[in-house]
Amino acid sequence: MNSKGGQRRLGRHLILVVGAIYFAFPFIAMARFAFQNVQVFNLGRATLFDGWSLSVVTNAFREDYFWEALRLSLQLATGTALLTLFILVPTAVWVHLRIPRARVIVEFLTVLPYVIPAIALVAGIVVIKPHARWFLNSDLSLIPFYAVLALPFTYRSIDAGLRAIDLRTLTEASRSLGAGWNTTLMRVLIPSLKSALISSTFLTIAVVLGEYTIADVLLKRTLPAFMAEYRQSDPRGGYALAVMSLLATTLLFAGIGIATRSKTRRSEVTDESSLKMEETPT
């Protein structure tokens, strides 16, 4: 039993190590290319610690366009996250409560942006462009498109959150206590879905910070568009920014993990204390 458990644990660790190597090696290679002031053909084990510098990034930071692009990307991320929450949470709640049978259809629809390449969406945008210039001229016009692109991730996150709570009972309890739909949503459901909403928001931000195709076609100067352009004039700087962006996204996901884990641990601790309370009648 013990040796079996040990083997299983060893297997898990092995998979983790292999996975980490699979992701870490390209990342390290990219980081070395970007941050080591060493000729590419000299990059090897012997030069592992030579010539590391952040100057390529600081150079990129000196570009006015970088800060504009970063600001726009952050605005788009915020806008997309808000639009997603504003539309998706009530929709998902409605589907769960009123038309639970339609959940499969909604799941299918929300996965489509993942299946259909972004370029197909771009083709659609090109068709409507002449009729919607007033809208598409604005930098923030990317928000609805990004909300669609993020759907496969955000809907699943919110859906999982809704499945984890007793949605019907909480809603009916709130309504029976005199709360209308808005109060129920704002004061009962959204706070109960906090973890799901945080993870949905982080996923949205990750999608926005990584999207290039639509921004490029619509000539919007977002951070990924800036990086692609900057890479042409300074390849090392462009890749340095890509490493930084990847690092920021990874930190976001680590944030989700920590937030979720600490919540789980808290409930485990309180479950133990409530069990003790069950034993002592009040």
Add this chain to the structure above:
Amino acid sequence: MTSLSLEHVTKTYGSTIALNDFSLAIESGELVSLLGPSGCGKTTALRVVAGFEVPATGSVLVGGADVSKTPAHRRNMGMVFQSYSLFPNMNVAQNIEFGLRTRRLTPVERKKRVDEALELVQLQKQAKRYSHQLSGGQQQRVALARALAIRPDVLLLDEPLSALDAKVRSTLRDEIRRIQRESGTTAVFVTHDQDEALSISDRVGVMSDGRLEQLAAPEVVYSNPSSAFVARFVGTINEVDGVVEDGAVHIGPYRFRAPSPRRADGPIKVLIRPEHTRFDENGFPAMVRQSVFMGASKIVDVQADGLSNLIRVQLPGHATSPEPGSRVLISFDESKVLTDQ
């Protein structure tokens, strides 16, 4: 204190009729239990009263006013659910305060009512705890306090004890009754547990197929069931095959006058409770299969000659019971016999 009535309510789900011309009238301050098997429509009736379901026909009257078209959040109904329904993001006091906030009461009034409600369910010390820090029984007590704090016209209890263990269940059942009596709130209690319904209610409504079979005081429902369905559903009952001939019921050599309503000649089911069954030298022959001591009573199962099913006899706990395998004669308290053709 407010009365409640449902008048000719029908509710369907597709081709399934959940409530079929259902009518019920409850007096102010009364606690009525709706009892019945799964799918009989008791929870649907409660949900129609709460405003969570819209009936196809009929109306719901609270204090004489028709609330059929009033949305759930404007009905002033307090509801306690089967599953734990406390808001996980709020502590006990905040949960109780929730309904008072929606009613825009002043902070002073809110605090007063929260304190009163906590005192009512004796959970003052748990006021700052969250739902995951409470036991199941405590959570249901908070749910009860929360429902009562808004001073509802009607308190609706949808199997609030079914998720609890037997001991907590019994304590909380008594507590619900005490609190309901003290507050004088009109209440509807839905349950499939007959002991719960009989012990807690002023009147019990037994439901079957979306209809009310009988609505009466618990003693009446038990001792004078209006139909074979009610007799079978409430309490334990013996079913014995008999034959009606010339106004008399024959069970083998045993014969007695058929109870009203008069049945046509032919085969009949005789329904009789174990406590109305006795050992009697004028009865019909049977063999004792087993005898079980239950404390206050003894249960003796006998196999009557020529009959397929066992008949249960209930004796006082101190009575001497025949040994398994011995021959006995049994008869019924004929005034308590029900028949079903």
